[in-house]
Amino acid sequence: MAMDVETYLAGVKTKTGLHYLEIVELLKKEGFTKKGTTATIVKNYLKDKYDIGHGHAMGIWRFLKPSVEE
16 A cells, blocks of 8 residues: 555654654745745755655655745
8 A cells, every 4th residue: 555645754753853844834934935946956955954865855845846936
């Protein structure tokens, strides 16, 4: 049985101490909703700041992307 995204992202809290939606809110506050923000930019930031891997970063991007200016 496939795991849903929210269950998968529960592992982020284990690694960072933050719920993935808390990280989404922090990204918004830090300006990652500006036009030109890409998944790669967010992925690299999350790797550097929280040591979050590609899969978890893409899951977080899924929740941030609707807030990014087009």
